[in-house]
Amino acid sequence: SAVISQKPSRDICQRGTSLTIQCQVDSQVTMMFWYRQQPGQSLTLIATANQGSEATYESGFVIDKFPISRPNLTFSTLTVSNMSPEDSSIYLCSVDPTGNADTQYFGPGTRLTVL
Amino acid sequence: GDSVTQMEGPVTLSEEAFLTINCTYTATGYPSLFWYVQYPGEGLQLLLKATKADDKGSNKGFEATYRKETTSFHLEKGSVQVSDSAVYFCALSDPNYGQNFVFGPGTRLSVLP
Numbered sequence: 485s486a487v488i489s490q491k492p493s494r495d496i497c498q499r500g501t502s503l504t505i506q507c508q509v510d511s512q513v514t515m516m517f518w519y520r521q522q523p524g525q526s527l528t529l530i531a532t533a534n535q536g537s538e539a540t541y542e543s544g545f546v547i548d549k550f551p552i553s554r555p556n557l558t559f560s561t562l563t564v565s566n567m568s569p570e571d572s573s574i575y576l577c578s579v580d581p582t583g584n585a586d587t588q589y590f591g592p593g594t595r596l597t598v599l
Numbered sequence: 600g601d602s603v604t605q606m607e608g609p610v611t612l613s614e615e616a617f618l619t620i621n622c623t624y625t626a627t628g629y630p631s632l633f634w635y636v637q638y639p640g641e642g643l644q645l646l647l648k649a650t651k652a653d654d655k656g657s658n659k660g661f662e663a664t665y666r667k668e669t670t671s672f673h674l675e676k677g678s679v680q681v682s683d684s685a686v687y688f689c690a691l692s693d694p695n696y697g698q699n700f701v702f703g704p705g706t707r708l709s710v711l712p
Contacts, residue, residue: 488642490642507607508606517700525704526688526703527688527702529699529700532699536652576643578643586631586692587633587645587648588645588692588700589645590635590642590643590644591642593641593642595640
């Protein structure tokens with residue numbers, strides 16, 4: 485398994501600003517994922533972040549809006565840029581420690597409210 | 600593409616009642632199947648998983664059996680507790696989709712004392 489922490493746990497932001505969310509894992513992992521969970525909804529994959537390569541974004545998500553960094557095997561950041569109220573969601577990072585699509589472990593999430 | 604369907608919620612039960620949350624899936628390959636639980640204000644926790652047909656995953660009194668013939672992975676618990684109140688997500692991981700997981704819409708369970 486893996487223990488994952490996220491910062492901040494929650495934030496309230498003004499429209500037009502940006503927020504960077506940090507994800508820290510207690511072990512080295514190749515594959516990290518960023519998800520969005522809109523209020524009362526399921527999880528939607530934003531992007532896959534592998535160390536040493538550019539993040540791979542899912543349909544409907546673009547790098548200009550959600551830039552991702554992956555500087556090493558235990559850390560990643562997701563930035564939500566030029567925010568609007570529609571970006572109010574929980575953002576979760578997850579990891580696949582085995583790299584075999586065996587299991588994903590999730591962080592506690594960052595609850596973002598955009599006014 | 601792959602998809603996961605879950606029974607509509609919310610589900611409200613009395614303590615010690617029997618729980619079933621239905622989950623069916625569509626996949627092109629032979630996926631692994633998972634149940635995750637999200638307690639209020641928290642992230643997702645892996646509850647149980649099964650990686651091949653007829654496997655049974657179990658944890659904390661919850662069980663689910665991978666049924667390939669009915670493409671189902673229903674979650675059951677014989678006697679629920681108030682502390683089981685949460686949102687339950689069924690998910691699959693299909694090797695044909697790389698490492699991406701597909702999640703169901705979630706089912707909210709409320710257990711009353």
